[in-house]
Amino acid sequence: MDDLFRLITQFLHVFAAILWIGGGFYTLMVQLPAILAAPASARGPVMAQLAPRQVFYILRVAELTLVTGFLNLFASGRARQLEDPFGSRWAVVILLGMLLAIGLYVLIRSTVVPWTQRTLMLGPKAAAGDAEAAAEAGRIIKRIRTVGRVQVGIGTLIIFTMVAARLS
Numbered sequence: 134m135d136d137l138f139r140l141i142t143q144f145l146h147v148f149a150a151i152l153w154i155g156g157g158f159y160t161l162m163v164q165l166p167a168i169l170a171a172p173a174s175a176r177g178p179v180m181a182q183l184a185p186r187q188v189f190y191i192l193r194v195a196e197l198t199l200v201t202g203f204l205n206l207f208a209s210g211r212a213r214q215l216e217d218p219f220g221s222r223w224a225v226v227i228l229l230g231m232l233l234a235i236g237l238y239v240l241i242r243s244t245v246v247p248w249t250q251r252t253l254m255l256g257p258k259a260a261a262g263d264a265e266a267a268a269e270a271g272r273i274i275k276r277i278r279t280v281g282r283v284q285v286g287i288g289t290l291i292i293f294t295m296v297a298a299r300l301s
């Protein structure tokens with residue numbers, strides 16, 4: 134039974150992590166460059182369809198990664214090692230990964246979510262020919278791209294810490 138719990142939580146955790154950080158890479162390398170290359174007037178309608186789905190997707194897979202990560206602490210049978218944070222290499226790297234993961238989630242919630250809502254408000258104006266709205270939307274998309282870069286950078290670091298934990 135314990136083995137089954139471990140198998141399921143580890144599978145879900147790694148799968149969710151792939152969907153989260155893999156989705157981040159795809160957005161950064163394919164989707165955002167395509168949106169920025171499109172004419173400003175076309176961005177509004179595309180963003181209106183894309184952005185809410187994108188935000189919903191990234192938040193849910195991030196939450197699934199975090200929840201299954203916490204479950205993994207118990208499934209691995211090593212949760213009590215965290216009572217002494219500097220007592221083992223496993224505890225150090227897992228705690229570092231946890232802090233980075235929670236920080237990354239907070240960063241996304243506090244930047245990408247409000248910026249996306251602002252872009253959605255600007256979209257119809259930009260599509261109607263409002264040059265100032267189009268320019269602001271373009272600036273926000275570039276800021277979202279910067280957070281996207283931070284996301285894949287920190288995400289890669291978290292994956293490294295998790296693999297290091299497994300090998301500890």
Ligand code: HEM
Nearest residue numbers: 150199202203205206209231234288291292295296298299
């Ligand atoms: C609160 C956040 C998190 C916690 C508490 C957590 C916890 C864990 C634990 C306990 C393990 C098993 C380690 C072992 O077997 O010794 C693990 C594995 C793993 N975690 Fe996390 N994790 C978190 C977030 C993340 C995130 C955000 C990612 C991806 C970006 C991630 C990717 C992985 C991967 C790929 C493994 C498998 C490593 C391997 O089997 O070599 N984790 N995690």
